[in-house]
Structures are given as C-alpha cells and as structure tokens.
Amino acid sequence: MARHTALCTATLIAFLSIPCLANRKLLVFLIDGFRYDYINEAELQNLPGMREIVQLGVKADYLTPEFPSLSFPNYYSLMTVLIRQGKADMAAVYYERNDVEGHHFGPWSKQRKEATKALDETLRNMNMKIKEVGLQNELNVMLFSDHGMTDIFWMEKVIELDKYIKMSDVLNMMDRGPIVSLWPQEGKLNELYSNLKKVKEMSVYKKDEIPDKYHYKGGKFVAPLTLLAQKGWFIAENIQKLPYWANGTDGKKGWQHGWHGYDNELMDMKGFFLAYGPDFRSNYKAPPMRVVDVYNIMCHVAGINPLPNNGTWSQVKLMLNNGVNLSCTAKASVTVLTVLLAWVFF
Known part of the structure; x- marks a missing residue:
C-alpha cells in the first residue's frame, strides 16, 4: 500500500x-x-x-x-x-x-x-x-x-412494500433504500398512494407534494410517487430483495450496516x-x-x-x-x- x-x-x-x-x-x-x-x-x-x-x-x-x-x-x-x-x-x-x-x-x-x-x-x-x-x-x-x-438496522428496520401494495400495480420501481421512486400502472396512482401513506416510518409524496426545501420536484425525471424513509429505515420490495454484499461467504449474504440518501x-x-x-x-x-x-x-x-x-x-x-x-x-x-x-x- x-x-x-x-x-x-x-x-x-x-x-x-x-x-x-x-x-x-x-x-x-x-x-x-x-x-x-x-x-x-x-x-x-x-x-x-x-x-x-x-x-x-x-x-x-x-x-x-x-x-x-x-x-x-x-x-x-x-x-x-x-x-x-x-x-x-x-x-x-x-x-x-x-x-x-x-x-x-x-x-x-x-x-x-x-x-x-x-x-x-x-x-x-x-x-x-x-x-x-x-x-x-x-x-x-x-x-x-x-x-x-x-x-441502518437489518432486519429490524425494513419497510417491505409488498406488505402494503400489489407490486403488479407498479410499472417501474427505481432504487432501494432511504428514497425510492415509483411509476404506477395506469389508473393505480391514488390506490398506491393511499396504501403507502399507512406506513408511519416513511413519507409518501406525489410529485407536486414534494417539499420545496428539497429543490427536487421540478426535475423532469422525478417519479409520480417518491418514498422517503425515516432515518435508519430501509425501503425494499421485501427482505429477499435487500442489497446484500459478498462478505467472503458463499454468494452475497452480507448485511449492510450504513447508508445514505435520507433527508439532507x-x-x-x-x-x-x-x-x-x-x-x-x-x-x-x-x-x-x-x-x-x-x-x-x-x-x-x-x-x-x-x-x-x-x-x-x-x-x-x-x-x-x-x-x-x-x-x-x-x-x-x-x-x-x-x-x-x-x-x-x-
């Protein structure tokens, strides 16, 4: 070195x-x-x-x-x-x-x-x-x-989206972690929004609801729904879809212990x-x-x-x-x- x-x-x-x-x-x-x-x-x-x-x-x-x-x-x-x-x-x-x-x-x-x-x-x-x-x-x-x-605290603080919504109602999901972008299937925006709002460990925003302080909602690539987790919580489709890493074991099984992407x-x-x-x-x-x-x-x-x-x-x-x-x-x-x-x- x-x-x-x-x-x-x-x-x-x-x-x-x-x-x-x-x-x-x-x-x-x-x-x-x-x-x-x-x-x-x-x-x-x-x-x-x-x-x-x-x-x-x-x-x-x-x-x-x-x-x-x-x-x-x-x-x-x-x-x-x-x-x-x-x-x-x-x-x-x-x-x-x-x-x-x-x-x-x-x-x-x-x-x-x-x-x-x-x-x-x-x-x-x-x-x-x-x-x-x-x-x-x-x-x-x-x-x-x-x-x-x-x-972050796997497995204690994971928000599993498929416990609240049908993933088939989601056309595209971008990223996992503190901030997740969702593009609903046609006609499913309000239903997804209503169900996800029940999750107390994260905020759910339609594009025009994103707080001005983030200087974010005007971006042309911003999704119809933005999910923002509270500090230490991690959003994923389910626990099986978490981003494990190869820590010397057979395959990618290592837990992550730190993350970023939360409220700046x-x-x-x-x-x-x-x-x-x-x-x-x-x-x-x-x-x-x-x-x-x-x-x-x-x-x-x-x-x-x-x-x-x-x-x-x-x-x-x-x-x-x-x-x-x-x-x-x-x-x-x-x-x-x-x-x-x-x-x-x-």
Whole structure:
C-alpha cells in the first residue's frame, strides 16, 4: 500500500508541475461518503495529514449535500460543469473506500476508520511532497465529500412494500433504500398512494407534494410517487430483495450496516470541506456550507467565470485570503485532468 501511495502522490505532483498560463493550479479530492464528524477534534488527533491541512487552511463546520443525499446528484453537478467549461488547470481524485466500508460495516466501524487512516497517510505524504517540489505557493487543494452516512438496522428496520401494495400495480420501481421512486400502472396512482401513506416510518409524496426545501420536484425525471424513509429505515420490495454484499461467504449474504440518501438536513448526511493553499486563509473555521457553494469556490480559485448557479458567494468568500486576486481569467490556457484513482490508491 505504501508503494502505491508514494507512486500516486508522485504522479499527481508531476501532473501539477506542468507549467501553464492559469493563475494557480487546483487539486480536488472527492471523498465519497465521508461524514463531517469523521474529522472532529477527537478524530483529528489520530489523523496527522488532515490535522496539518486544518492548521494550514480552512475547515467548514459541515457541508450539506443536495437532495437526495446520494453521490451522483452531488458530484455530477460539480464536476461536469467544470469539465465542460474546460478552463482550469485541475486534477481531480476520487476515493470511495470510506463509502464502501461505511456501507458494509457502519460509519464508526474499525474498517471505515482504517480507510480514513489510509487516506490520511496519502495526504500526509502529499503535503510533504508539495513542499519538496516547491508548489506550496502555486497549488490550492480542496477536499470535500458528497454526503455522510448513518447506521441502518437489518432486519429490524425494513419497510417491505409488498406488505402494503400489489407490486403488479407498479410499472417501474427505481432504487432501494432511504428514497425510492415509483411509476404506477395506469389508473393505480391514488390506490398506491393511499396504501403507502399507512406506513408511519416513511413519507409518501406525489410529485407536486414534494417539499420545496428539497429543490427536487421540478426535475423532469422525478417519479409520480417518491418514498422517503425515516432515518435508519430501509425501503425494499421485501427482505429477499435487500442489497446484500459478498462478505467472503458463499454468494452475497452480507448485511449492510450504513447508508445514505435520507433527508439532507439530517446531521448524519452532512459531508465535510477542507481547503488550503495560497488563496485560502490559514487555520480558519468556516460556517456551514452547501454543496452548491463549492462550485463558486472552485471557479474563483481556478480563475474562471462561474456559470449561473444556486450557490451563495457571501457564504464562502470569507475563507479566501483578502490579498488574492479574485478576478476570473477565462482566457487562460487550459488543462483538465480527471484522475480516477480509487482503485490505484489503496
């Protein structure tokens, strides 16, 4: 593992050492399923790499994901816009092991903590390498997650839909877990809705009933019925259709112990945000922010004009150094490097 860590760190530094015309280089870490309190004061004592980053830069109280609190809705909106704009000298690293171990064993399991320590070792080595090659005044680094993770309780808290409705009345069912989308057969919407409303452990919404706070019901792919479970509950057709995993036994029989996708205002769904480099303040504690705010920071640090978005600049501008030039240079020469290293890092 140490050899892979050193190799990948060196590879990233080599990419970022290539001269360019942009103001500064940007390295982004997208850490899947990393809950905000994985780096609370107590946890940081055993994470020297992240502790150094906190001291060098900015740490937000937490990062609220967009609804639903799943990976693709949050990462897609951030990264695809930047790539389409094509105006940043940026490398992006995706790491999923925290999410995988959190699902399989739970958010506070030793396996998840080991995944975080492995990540921390890479960050500590990277910090040293940045100083060795003299990039500390040229490179900004941002680390953030798409969502958090909470405990789930198989078999105690499973909502089995086929106990309340006829599954033959459902034309299509998308997903299992905290949030499920249903497309009823013609003429069956109201019957399904009425029967599912009897389940006290979840909320059931017709499309026009979805609360405005989720900024969700206007989407063209939103189903006629959306089911949202209470924290810790899991929605499935039945227990046999739960997403078991291969845990070394014969076939997929392992229980899941953590999940996400619940109401994005639940604290267990909150992610984290760290940043350091010449454009960021040092040892600064930032107030809570939202995933949509990250895009504005990335654009300003990379020196490009942000497209219209729902972020709030006043929420995040205080984390930047007062002396930095925030003018956007959209004419800069561009290299966009998207490096998917989840499988190589560890």
